[in-house]
Amino acid sequence: AGIMKGKRGLIMGVANNRSIAWGIAKACHDQGAELAFTYQGEALEKRVRPLAAEVGGHVVGHCDVTDGATIDAVFAETEKVFGGKLDFLLHAIAFSDKDELTGRYVDTTEGNFTRSMLISCYSFTAIAQRAEKLMTDGGSLLTLTYYGAEKWMPHYNVMGVAKAALEASVRYMAADLGEKNIRVNAISAGPIKTLAASGIGDFRYILKWNEYNSPLRRNVTIDEVGDSGMYFLSDLSRGVTGEIHHVDAGYHVVG
Ligand code: 0WD
Numbered sequence: 121a122g123i124m125k126g127k128r129g130l131i132m133g134v135a136n137n138r139s140i141a142w143g144i145a146k147a148c149h150d151q152g153a154e155l156a157f158t159y160q161g162e163a164l165e166k167r168v169r170p171l172a173a174e175v176g177g178h179v180v181g182h183c184d185v186t187d188g189a190t191i192d193a194v195f196a197e198t199e200k201v202f203g204g205k206l207d208f209l210l211h212a213i214a215f216s217d218k219d220e221l222t223g224r225y226v227d228t229t230e231g232n233f234t235r236s237m238l239i240s241c242y243s244f245t246a247i248a249q250r251a252e253k254l255m256t257d258g259g260s261l262l263t264l265t266y267y268g269a270e271k272w273m274p275h276y277n278v279m280g281v282a283k284a285a286l287e288a289s290v291r292y293m294a295a296d297l298g299e300k301n302i303r304v305n306a307i308s309a310g311p312i313k314t315l316a317a318s319g320i321g322d323f324r325y326i327l328k329w330n331e332y333n334s335p336l337r338r339n340v341t342i343d344e345v346g347d348s349g350m351y352f353l354s355d356l357s358r359g360v361t362g363e364i365h366h367v368d369a370g371y372h373v374v375g
Pocket of ligand 1: 139214266
């Protein structure tokens with residue numbers, strides 16, 4: 121196997137071995153890609169370093185997307201370790217205050233609305249600005265979204281609004297960057313029990329609901345999202361941009 125041989129990619133959003141970003145990183149590594157990882161804070165650094173080592177990857181430093189200086193720093197380091205060229209980038213980052221991932225959307229505070237939008241939507245654009253400079257030979261950018269962007273889902277609230285904006289930004293950036301042969305896509309993943317998901321109210325109920333009602337009668341795994349992610353980050357999807365692709369056991373045709 122080696123569809124991604126010679127490709128260099130930056131992976132942002134691994135928290136631990138249950139992270140969707142880790143599933144995608146593994147799939148890219150299996151196809152021969154060379155990877156670099158960021159982490160958010162010291163606690164996650166302890167988790168990310170051994171995972172990066174497992175796939176022979178680089179660790180390019182701490183990145184908190186609310187601090188532009190840390191974004192610049194990890195891109196400077198990425199440029200260094202990859203010899204100036206980047207082929208693909210994964211953005212698997214989102215955040216909202218737990219207290220607002222339950223109850224009513226309408227009660228969202230301005231502070232958490234702004235913060236959720238910044239971390240879950242704008243950060244992808246901020247990162248694309250840096251990636252564009254390194255993607256001198258074309259490239260592929262991928263982010264993660266959820267069905268709550270399209271339809272009301274219980275407890276998803278402000279995150280649904282942020283994901284809707286993120287999906288719109290995928291289309292705008294696809295148009296902006298297409299002439300440089302930089303593609304921009306999103307995977308809309310079904311619910312998976314990760315650290316971030318544990319903040320969402322009644323998440324176990326959502327998992328059960330999807331298991332009973334999706335066409336495949338089950339939930340998806342990070343390895344399944346990983347394989348689909350590898351497709352988007354590789355040349356297999358070279359004719360595809362601006363796409364929101366569901367990897368959700370088919371739930372979106374039902375719900
Ligand atoms: O059911 C799910 N798990 C789904 C997740 C279904 C559909 C989509 N997604 C999305 C999420 O919204 C997110 O965009 O997938 C993406 C990855 O999420 P994940 O794999 O579910 O969650 P996790 O393993 O927790 O990774 C997300 C990470 C953060 O982890 P924590 O749990 O510590 O918030 O995003 C990173 C952080 O590492 N992150 C940040 N990175 C840089 N700067 C920041 C930040 N300010 N905030 C969060």
